[in-house]
Amino acid sequence: MRFFFVSHSVFCLVLFIACPVLEAQETKATEMELEAESYEERGYPKKASLIREKLKRIRKENFQIKNPEPVYIPENKDKPATKNGNGTLEFWNGSFEVGFRFLRQNADFRSGKEWALDDDRVAFQAGTPYFPRSPMGYQNIRSLPYQVEWEETRKNSNHLAPRISYRHNSKKWGWEYSYMQFFTSRNYFSFGEIGGFQSGFQTDRFFSADHKLVVQVFEEYSHNKGFVWEFGFRVGSLRTNSSQNSQSLGQTGLFRDTIQYVAPSTGFKFVHQFFENTSYELGGDLFFTPVGNLKYRRDSFTSLGGMSRFSGERTSVEEVYSLFSEKRIDTSILGLNLMAQLNWTPFPHHKFHLGLQSIQYTWRANETDLPGLRAINPESYLAGVRDYYLSSAFYEADGGKDRPLRSYNIANLYVGYTYAF
Structure with a gap:
């Protein structure tokens, strides 16, 4: 029971720290979106494009999985007369x-x-x-x-x-x-x-x-x-x-x-x-x-x-x-x-x-x-x-x-x- 309580407390602490950081970064991203739209309205599309590139990097770091699982590709995927590599022969769909x-x-x-x-x-x-x-x-x-x-x-x-x-x-x-x-x-x-x-x-x-x-x-x-x-x-x-x-x-x-x-x-x-x-x-x-x-x-x-x-x-x-x-x-x-x-x-x-x-x-x-x-x-x-x-x-x-x-x-x-x- 003690081990469970300590693990639960650590998880809550990490979640308590991570949420405000994510919220602050998302607030900054929203302000950058408004800034980019302002530059576009005033006739500065290049400046707006640079801001949007920075915005993509911020959101990629926030939401992309850090260690994604590799996509499994069957060995026989490219062999003819097979369907998705499952061994079922297929002709003419x-x-x-x-x-x-x-x-x-x-x-x-x-x-x-x-x-x-x-x-x-x-x-x-x-x-x-x-x-x-x-x-x-x-x-x-x-x-x-x-x-x-x-x-x-x-x-x-x-x-x-x-x-x-x-x-x-x-x-x-x-x-x-x-x-x-x-x-x-x-x-x-x-x-x-x-x-x-x-x-x-x-x-x-x-x-x-x-x-x-x-x-x-x-x-x-x-x-x-x-x-x-x-x-x-x-x-x-x-x-x-x-x-x-x-x-x-x-x-x-x-x-x-x-x-x-x-x-x-x-x-x-x-x-x-x-x-x-x-x-x-x-x-x-x-x-x-x-x-x-x-x-x-x-x-x-x-x-x-x-x-x-x-x-x-x-x-x-x-x-x-x-x-x-x-x-x-x-x-x-x-x-x-x-x-x-x-x-x-x-x-x-x-x-x-x-x-x-x-x-x-x-x-x-x-x-x-x-x-x-x-x-x-x-x-x-x-x-x-x-x-x-x-x-x-x-x-x-x-x-x-x-x-x-x-x-x-x-x-x-x-x-x-x-x-x-």
């Missing part, structure tokens, strides 16, 4: 995230009428009941017996999907690019009794790719909740390659179609950080375009003595023809993408993801124009005309409004990793 997602995908296809017997008009126009249509492709009608069938479908697909995003230092806007692809296959075997024992095989290969580029607008709702608005484009394609063969019927066919589109996209996400290093995202996006395009080609070959695709008769000559779209067919594409994602950041710069995603593509082609037709002989040309008439019932190629929509849905369960610069 913002930060980047680069990563990938491992997608475990499962697909479901829907394509309207698949069997000739599903609709009376189709059954009547097609004239034969024994060919189902694959739900994957577009121009993929076949002539295969259907009394007994066996289908092997690989609807799952595993892919790595890259992603890169940028966020401005203002935390108000950024952009994101992501890529997703899907592949599936379908093998179809059938057996039947049509003028003797018959068998057939068809295989389908479907591939889709989707590029998404959007500008993001960030909006904070509270310290740990926020919204993200997305505006941009999707560029993608849907492609099918199919083939069918029946040695007993003497038939072979190749079917290819491709849909391409560029669609405006808009989306929304809700982000909630509920622990220090954990957050989740809920949201989705919608894209639509009426100006997608479809191109298809169907090549058919029936060997001499093989079974005609339109009746139980045997052919007297080989029939080889090709039906194809002479110009791109206008196609409307509607897509809906929904997602839920959990984010975990156990270490600085390293972020892990676990998520669910469902994306559905619905499309309709307006095939009002007649296809191109190439044939090896008159009999083949006639067979191609009959083939187009037969398929128009399945594909509603008359341009009517009752044309069924075709769609497929991809459900993803994915894990991901992102390095945050």
Whole structure:
């Protein structure tokens, strides 16, 4: 207690002596300011300038810290691609995230009428009941017996999907690019009794790719909740390659179609950080375009003595023809993408993801124009005309409004990793 009393007394004594000295010097400085202003008013600017220089020195001695701490300058301050030397990479006044997602995908296809017997008009126009249509492709009608069938479908697909995003230092806007692809296959075997024992095989290969580029607008709702608005484009394609063969019927066919589109996209996400290093995202996006395009080609070959695709008769000559779209067919594409994602950041710069995603593509082609037709002989040309008439019932190629929509849905369960610069 005694030591504390002595220290307190010394501090008060120093303060008692220092305050009057500082007050006297500040009084003198005020008098010098008035004197300088007087000289300026009387037209002596040089004399006033000299007085102001003395005034600066007095106030510098009164108020400047005697022993200032040195300003700390990090060693890596002048190195490129760093922000204030803290090791956070920065380009274009913002930060980047680069990563990938491992997608475990499962697909479901829907394509309207698949069997000739599903609709009376189709059954009547097609004239034969024994060919189902694959739900994957577009121009993929076949002539295969259907009394007994066996289908092997690989609807799952595993892919790595890259992603890169940028966020401005203002935390108000950024952009994101992501890529997703899907592949599936379908093998179809059938057996039947049509003028003797018959068998057939068809295989389908479907591939889709989707590029998404959007500008993001960030909006904070509270310290740990926020919204993200997305505006941009999707560029993608849907492609099918199919083939069918029946040695007993003497038939072979190749079917290819491709849909391409560029669609405006808009989306929304809700982000909630509920622990220090954990957050989740809920949201989705919608894209639509009426100006997608479809191109298809169907090549058919029936060997001499093989079974005609339109009746139980045997052919007297080989029939080889090709039906194809002479110009791109206008196609409307509607897509809906929904997602839920959990984010975990156990270490600085390293972020892990676990998520669910469902994306559905619905499309309709307006095939009002007649296809191109190439044939090896008159009999083949006639067979191609009959083939187009037969398929128009399945594909509603008359341009009517009752044309069924075709769609497929991809459900993803994915894990991901992102390095945050």
